[in-house]
Amino acid sequence: MNVKKKILRKPLPVIFGIKGYKLNDREKIFFKKTNPLGFIFFERNCKNKKQVKSLVDNLKNLLSHDKAFFLIDQEGGRVSRLNNPIWKKYPTAKYFGDKAKKDLLNAKELTFKNSLRIAKDLKELGINMNCAPVLDVTYDYTNNVIGDRSFSSDPKIVYELAKSFCKAHKKMKVMPVIKHIPGHGSSDKDSHKTTPIVNLDINLLNKKDFFPFKRLNKESAAMVAHIIYNRIDNKLACYSKIIIEKIIRKKIGFTGLLFSDDINMKALKGSIKSRVKNILNSGCDIILHCNANLNEMVQIYKAIPLIKNKTLKKVSVIKRLV
Numbered sequence: 436m437n438v439k440k441k442i443l444r445k446p447l448p449v450i451f452g453i454k455g456y457k458l459n460d461r462e463k464i465f466f467k468k469t470n471p472l473g474f475i476f477f478e479r480n481c482k483n484k485k486q487v488k489s490l491v492d493n494l495k496n497l498l499s500h501d502k503a504f505f506l507i508d509q510e511g512g513r514v515s516r517l518n519n520p521i522w523k524k525y526p527t528a529k530y531f532g533d534k535a536k537k538d539l540l541n542a543k544e545l546t547f548k549n550s551l552r553i554a555k556d557l558k559e560l561g562i563n564m565n566c567a568p569v570l571d572v573t574y575d576y577t578n579n580v581i582g583d584r585s586f587s588s589d590p591k592i593v594y595e596l597a598k599s600f601c602k603a604h605k606k607m608k609v610m611p612v613i614k615h616i617p618g619h620g621s622s623d624k625d626s627h628k629t630t631p632i633v634n635l636d637i638n639l640l641n642k643k644d645f646f647p648f649k650r651l652n653k654e655s656a657a658m659v660a661h662i663i664y665n666r667i668d669n670k671l672a673c674y675s676k677i678i679i680e681k682i683i684r685k686k687i688g689f690t691g692l693l694f695s696d697d698i699n700m701k702a703l704k705g706s707i708k709s710r711v712k713n714i715l716n717s718g719c720d721i722i723l724h725c726n727a728n729l730n731e732m733v734q735i736y737k738a739i740p741l742i743k744n745k746t747l748k749k750v751s752v753i754k755r756l757v
Contacts, residue, residue, distance in 0.1 A: 444499040452727040473504030491561035532587035550603035570647040571620035580625040590646035615660035618644025626661040626702035652688040661702035679718035711738040
C-alpha cells in the first residue's frame with residue numbers, strides 16, 4: 436500500500452488562537468493554507484481530555500511541517516486553562532515563594548513536583564509548550580496582573596524556583612516558555628489594558644528584574660513583555676531593537692526563541708500589519724495572536740515577510756527537545 440508522503444513547507448512564524456472546542460470550516464481552510472508554526476489553547480478550547488487530544492491531532496493534520504508548537508498558559512492559580520472537574524487545580528507561584536522564605540530546598544522540591552504534575556497533564560494531551568513559569572520579580576507597587584503569579588520579590592528565590600519548574604517540564608519533554616522577559620514586575624500598569632512605562636535605571640533593573648532571566652538564559656523559549664523601559668529606549672520592548680539585541684540577547688544573554696506576548700493587548704498601538712512588522716523587525720522571532728479573529732489572522736498572514744533562516748534553525752533545535 437502506498438502512503439502519500441506529506442510535502443513539507445516552511446512554517447509561518449506565528450502562533451494562532453482557535454475559536455472553540457473544534458475547528459470550523461473557515462479555520463481548517465485558513466490554517467492549511469497559511470501553515471502556522473503552532474497554536475495556543477485557552478479554556479474555550481479545553482472541554483475534556485478526549486476533545487483536546489482530537490483538536491491537537493486535527494491541527495497537526497492540517498500543517499505542512501513537522502515542527503508544530505502547541506502552547507497553553509498553565510501556570511497554576513488564576514492563570515490555568517485546564518480546570519476542575521477534569522483537571523487538578525494547582526497552587527499559585529507565590530505559594531511556593533512563601534515557603535522558600537522558610538526553607539528554600541523544600542520549596543524547590545515542591546515546585547519541581549508541582550511542575551511535573553502540570554507537565555504530565557499537558558503531555559497527555561499532546562501540548563508541548565507551556566507559557567510558564569513567570570520570572571517577574573515583584574515590587575511593592577507591582578500591578579496585580581502579575582501579583583501572585585510571581586514567586587517572590589527576591590530575584591534569587593524567583594530564579595531558584597523557576598529553575599526547578601523548568602527542569603521538571605523538560606523532564607516530561609514539555610518546553611517551558613519563561614516570561615515576561617526582561618521583566619514585568621517593575622510595572623504598576625496592566626499591559627492588557629494600557630502601555631506600561633518603567634522609569635527605573637538600568638542598573639537596578641539589571642540587579643533585580645533581569646537577574647532570573649540571566650540565570651536561566653539557556654532556556655529554549657521566552658515571551659517578551661509589552662512594556663516601555665523608558666531609560667533604555669522609548670519603544671515598546673517587542674518593537675525595540677535596543678531591548679531585543681542589547682538587553683535580551685547581549686546583557687541577559689538569552690539565545691533561544693523569542694515570542695511576542697499577545698499582539699491584541701492594549702499596550703500595542705496601530706494596525707495589525709504595523710504591529711507584526713514592528714515585532715519581526717525588532718528581532719523577535721514569533722508572533723503570538725490569541726483571540727482567533729480570522730479577519731485579523733488574514734491581515735497577519737499578509738503582513739509577515741519571508742521567514743529568516745536563523746528562526747527556522749532555532750525552531751529545529753528546540754523541536755529535538757520536545
